[in-house]
Amino acid sequence: MGVSLSLEGRTALITGGARGIGAETVRLFVEAGARxxxxxxxxxEQAVALxxxxxxxxxxxxxxxxxxxxxxxxxxxxxxxxxxRKAVEALxxxxxxxxxxxxxxxxxxPIDRMSEAQWRRTLAVNLDAVFGLVQEAVGEMLKxxxxxxxxxxxxxxxxxxxxxxxxxxxxxxxxxxxxxxxxGEVVPTQNRGFRGSYSPDLETRVTRGHIVLISxxxxxxxxxxxxxxxxxxxxxISLTKSLSTELAPKGIMVNCVAPGWVHTDMSxxxxxxPVLGPKIGAGIPVGRAATAREIAGPVLFLCTPLAGFISxxxxxxxxxxxxxx
Numbered sequence: 001m002g003v004s005l006s007l008e009g010r011t012a013l014i015t016g017g018a019r020g021i022g023a024e025t026v027r028l029f030v031e032a033g034a035r036x037x038x039x040x041x042x043x044x045e046q047a048v049a050l051x052x053x054x055x056x057x058x059x060x061x062x063x064x065x066x067x068x069x070x071x072x073x074x075x076x077x078x079x080x081x082x083x084x085r086k087a088v089e090a091l092x093x094x095x096x097x098x099x100x101x102x103x104x105x106x107x108x109x110p111i112d113r114m115s116e117a118q119w120r121r122t123l124a125v126n127l128d129a130v131f132g133l134v135q136e137a138v139g140e141m142l143k144x145x146x147x148x149x150x151x152x153x154x155x156x157x158x159x160x161x162x163x164x165x166x167x168x169x170x171x172x173x174x175x176x177x178x179x180x181x182x183x184g185e186v187v188p189t190q191n192r193g194f195r196g197s198y199s200p201d202l203e204t205r206v207t208r209g210h211i212v213l214i215s216x217x218x219x220x221x222x223x224x225x226x227x228x229x230x231x232x233x234x235x236x237i238s239l240t241k242s243l244s245t246e247l248a249p250k251g252i253m254v255n256c257v258a259p260g261w262v263h264t265d266m267s268x269x270x271x272x273x274p275v276l277g278p279k280i281g282a283g284i285p286v287g288r289a290a291t292a293r294e295i296a297g298p299v300l301f302l303c304t305p306l307a308g309f310i311s312x313x314x315x316x317x318x319x320x321x322x323x324x325x
Contacts, residue, residue, distance in 0.1 A: 005032055005300060005304050005306065006304075007032040007033050007096075007303065008032075008033035010033070011094055011095050012034045012035070012037070012095065013037050013091075013098070013133075013137070014029065014036060016074075016101030017039065017040065017047070017069075017100070018038065018040035018044075018046045018047040018050060020262070020265055021100055021292045021296060023046070023050055024293045025098060025300070026038050026050060026054065026067065027050070027296075028297065028300050030054040030067050035067070035091050036066070036067050037091055038051075038067075038068075039083050039101070040069060040071060041071070041072070041073055044071065047069040051067045051068060068087075070083065070086050075128075080131065080133035080136065081135060084097075084132075084133055085136065088140055093140070094140045095141070096209065096210045096303050097133060097134065097211045098212045098299055099134070099214060101129070102214070103121070103122060103126060104266060105228070106270070108226070109225055109228070111227050114227065114228065122228035122229055126236075134211060134243065137209070137211065138252060141209030141252055142208065142250065144209070207253060207308060208251035208252050209253070210252070210302065211247075211255070212257060213239065213254070213255075214256070214257055214295075214299075215257070216230075216260075217259070217316075217318050218234075219232075219233025219235075220314075220322050221322055221324070222234075237256055240255065240312060240313075244311045244312030248311040253308070253310065254311060255302045255307070255314075255315065257315045258317065259295045259318060260284065260289070260317070261289035261290065262289055262290045262294075263289050263290070263291055267289070283321055284319040284320065284321045285319055285321065286319030290319065298317050
């Protein structure tokens with residue numbers, strides 16, 4: 001019996017999808033059968049070419065395009081919300097959000113000389129826009145009862161769907177896995193998540209959506225002269241854990257992929273540098289930077305039923321360079 005990573009019938013929004021990791025993730029999701037929308041800002045030519053290639057490779061006779069490119073700036077929460085609305089209109093719904101976009105200033109900026117404008121812009125793009133994306137995407141996912149779309153009443157009655165936390169008698173209790181004592185300690189409470197007996201199709205009946213945030217090793221160990229970037233990527237790790245605690249009981253799995261050095265347009269000059277390139281490679285146990293597809297693969301996995309019991313995880317994809325959660 002084979003193992004499938006199919007996303008057939010699923011809809012996905014991938015931000016920053018015109019180049020690099022985003023473009024490879026778009027290709028891989030389309031190959032897996034998903035209908036995909038992705039945004040671009042300046043790379044219009046690459047975006048149009050990518051969408052055309054994905055649609056050409058898709059199966060004939062499909063209703064509507066398999067891949068849609070959307071021009072959308074991501075520099076504020078409202079930008080993020082607007083993109084989700086456009087994706088839902090294009091795809092007819094949304095099952096998966098991959099927040100991959102981000103900016104990184106190539107020029108070193110010591111903290112005592114970093115401009116406030118740079119700091120604000122990095123936070124606006126890398127963090128504020130993600131807030132808007134997640135906010136709108138979660139609202140859309142919660143409208144959908146389950147993967148099959150028509151099992152809400154029967155599933156709730158049989159106890160196969162998780163508590164949504166919206167019942168008057170237990171709204172907040174169902175959304176948390178423990179009670180804070182005000183000291184940072186969390187005391188576990190009774191498991192209010194799943195009720196009833198196990199069914200072989202349980203994992204597909206309770207999942208309303210997947211969210212994958214793309215962080216970085218910079219968010220785990222920091223990065224000198226790029227404090228703005230590292231701060232936003234560290235925030236995405238905390239956001240992943242917070243959202244998982246809140247949304248897993250509602251059937252939305254939230255995880256994070258934290259890449260190390262990857263061969264992309266953004267990193268090309270640094271990796272090609274005769275001094276910095278070898279130094280970077282020497283710091284990676286595998287001995288090289290990743291390919292974009294080696295990051296896209298784990299992202300795909302986290303959006304399949306095979307990862308149906310993974311939530312709040314920080315998946316390190318860095319060749320062994322940083323071994324932290």
